[in-house]
Amino acid sequence: MNFPVVVGLPQVILFLLAVVGIGLLISTAMGISGRRSGRYRGDEDEEDARKFGRHHRYRRRLPIGRGILGLVLVLLALSLLWLTLLVQTYLGLTSDIKVARVHATPVANADHLMSVELILYNQNGHQTSDQTYLVKGDDWRLEGDIIKFPTWLNILGLHSGYKLTRMEGRYEDPNLERSNLPTVIPLNGGDDNFFKTVQEQAWVSPVVEAAYGSGTFLRADGKTYDVLASQTGLFAEPVK
Incomplete structure (x- = not known):
């Protein structure tokens, strides 16, 4: 019996696209998470933290422009992953x-x-x-x-x-x-x-x-x- 494994240049390109898509998704998620949290809101909060011996975090509002950019990057990453899956499905089933x-x-x-x-x-x-x-x-x-x-x-x-x-x-x-x-x-x-x-x-x-x-x-x-x-x-x- 022959059991061919169909792997060629198209599959390599699709793998690279998938890596790029996953990288974009992770990078965007980390960027949004990092922008949304901070340490203190100002000197007054820092003074209160020293006075009462406690630390607290706050939520910083995400600028609209950055939010839109993050959304675009997420959509781009998901589109790359979806395209990779569709093309590989076609190649796998029609080889x-x-x-x-x-x-x-x-x-x-x-x-x-x-x-x-x-x-x-x-x-x-x-x-x-x-x-x-x-x-x-x-x-x-x-x-x-x-x-x-x-x-x-x-x-x-x-x-x-x-x-x-x-x-x-x-x-x-x-x-x-x-x-x-x-x-x-x-x-x-x-x-x-x-x-x-x-x-x-x-x-x-x-x-x-x-x-x-x-x-x-x-x-x-x-x-x-x-x-x-x-x-x-x-x-x-x-x-x-």
Whole structure:
């Protein structure tokens, strides 16, 4: 299984914005607190304090201008924190990872047979293999295992776990599907014990929302498609 952690330049910038926002919030709060309290109101109060052996504090009125400035800084700090949360939520929930590239063409003078070039990528986007297969069927289909984490973990940058497990052919005619065995090609060792264990225990795990299989299929039309893993499953999109 692959468990990508999506952290890049956008996340670094958002972290710096969050630090600035928190710093502004703390600085403004301390500034307002410091201006609102003092030691003595004048020589008369200081004389009374020495005479009676006691100290007392007083409230000093906050100038309107400073109050408005403090309010503006608080709003700015909260806006930065809110913006950081919104952008990171968007990045965390929409980060798709390319896992494969497929180019499938029908074999000339052969019914329901296609040549499929399959390129696999690791979680860092580096190519790991490039193989071509003869596959029976009209459509190619890629399947894999998905381990879905709660949304708050996705927002923090942890992508759903995934693993491609097989490629197979698919007949568009259900009658052919029943009478002909499609080609099945295991990938990455197929389903493993780790996924099966997580799937059985997902309903009691606080950090696993679900564990399930996912797949995407398209007709062998001679076009090239990228297969991506989203936070919820596999999907294909044409290469432009």
